[in-house]
Amino acid sequence: MSSRTSKETTEKHCVLCCQEVNIFALGKCDHPVCYRCSTKMRVLCDQKYCAVCREELDKVVFVKSLAAFSSLPYQQFPCEKKYDIYFSDEKIFAKYRHLLLPECxxxxxxxxxxxxEELEYHMRKQHELFCCKLCSKHLKIFSHERKWYNRKELARHRAHGDPDDTSHRGHPLCKFCDDRYLDNDELLKHLRRDHYFCHFCDADGSQEYYSDYPYLSEHFKESHYLCEEGRCASEQFTHAFRSEIDFKAHKAAAHSKNRAEARQNRQIDVQFNYTSRQTRRNEGMLSGEDYDELRQRGGGGGGRGRPHGGQKSWRYSREEEDREVAAAMKASMAQCRQEERAPMQDRGPMQERGPMQERGAMQERSAPKHCREERTERADPEDPKNRTGLIKPTSKPPGEKGTC
Structure with missing residues (x-):
């Protein structure tokens, strides 16, 4: 129920002006709008597409009740051939014509x-009312929608806008021509078309304009480089340069009479800025001069590199320190090698093992624990079977005589 109500409400009100619709405008896409908005688009603005789906509509039918466009016999309806508008009856056609007529x-x-123009003359003579020329030229609206002002109200409208329309802040003024334009976009077009601007500053984002070229040339002299030699004095824009290098190159190529003058024009003054010594020292930068000053003030220690024989100044030498460090490292490595050889020399001859014994010991250590225990049981020296020497009988066999 609610969806049906919302659909009916949408059909009764125009999607563009939100006013209640009594005459619909239909195209082949079947998107209805009111006949006022359709007339404004097709007649005043010369736009023949659908305001909803943007489909190009070659024909539009004005009807009182909604129906599918394909079901309408529009070939039999009255037609406005210039704008391809068809009317379902004569009353709708009359309202359409009245909508476009100027009326007081x-x-x-x-x-x-x-x-x-006739309406404008009538309003000025009979009612002393005026319309804004800029609004009437640029705003595509019907005559009955125009605003009329007295002289004071018109001046306020042009400078500050209307009190009842906060979206309009007046028409901006060109201070060079003392003319007003519809909005800032139109003013910008006028400035770039009819006045001058610096193409160097414009590339950097600056919005500065000049009434004529002499003022722009003064700007070139002050902020850039301007060539005024020879025929360059009568040219515009092409004899201005952004950098000194470009300016020198132009003079060398176009205004040099001989090689010497061309060489002179190609010379560029280069300036270098040096920071003070105190600033560099504070930033953690040291030089030989810092060591010289330290020695002269008596702040040098008695370490390596101290001057001999009462010298007044000296320079820090890194090579001597590197040689001493290398010698110390060499002595330390020799001592380490000597300490590694000492345990090998302390071993006795009995402690040395043969290769077979060493291999057996390694196998013994690598064998599992239960295997080592089994070998121990097999090699029990108390067992007579495991003895390797001669077996000595413990008692004499019976019947054997002893020898003396």
Whole structure:
């Protein structure tokens, strides 16, 4: 129920102006709008597409009740051939024509004119009211939607806008021409088309304009480089340069009479800025001069590199220190090698093993524990079977005589 209600509400109100629709405008896409918005688009703005789906509409039908466009016999309807608008009856056609006619609403009896200029003349002579020329030129609206002002209200409208319309802040003024334009975009177009600007500063984002070229040339002299030699004095823009290098190259190529002058024009003054010694010292930078000053003030220690024989100044030498460090490292490595040889020399001859014994010991250590225990049981010296020497009988066999 709610969806049906919302659909009916949408169909009763125009999607563009949100006003209640009594006459619909339909195209082949079947998106309805009110006939006022459709007339404004097709007649005043010369836009023949659908405001909803942007599909190009070659024909539009004005009807009182909604229906599918394909079901309408629009070939039989009255037609405005210039704008391809068809009307379902004559009453709708009459409303369409009345919508476009200029009409004075201030008179007791509404007066209709054939042209807007006639209405403007009538309002000025009969009612002392004026319309804004800029608004009438750029705003595509119907005549009855135009605003009319007295002289004071018109001046306020042009400078500051209307009190009841906060979206309009007046028409911006060109200070060179003393003319106003519709908005800032139109003013910018005028400045770039009819006045001058620096193409170097414009590339950097600066928005500065000049009324004529002499003022721009003064800017080139002050902020850039301007060539005024020979025929360059009568040229515009092409004899201005951003950097001194480009300026020197131009003079060498275009205004050099001989090689010497060309060489002179190619010379560029280069300036170097050095920081003070105190600043460099504070930043952690040291030099030989710092050591010289330290020695002269008596702040040098008695370490390596101290001057001999009462010298007044000296320079720090890194090579001597490197040689001493290398000698110390060599002595330390020799001592380490000597300490490694000492345990080998302390071993006795009995402690040395043969290769077979060493291999057996290694196998013994690498064997599992239960295997080592088994070998121990097999090699029990108390067992007579395991003895390797001669077996001595413990008692004499019976019947054997002893020898003396």
């Amino acid at each position: 609403l201030r008179c007791s009896e509404p007066t209709v004119f054939s042209k807007f």
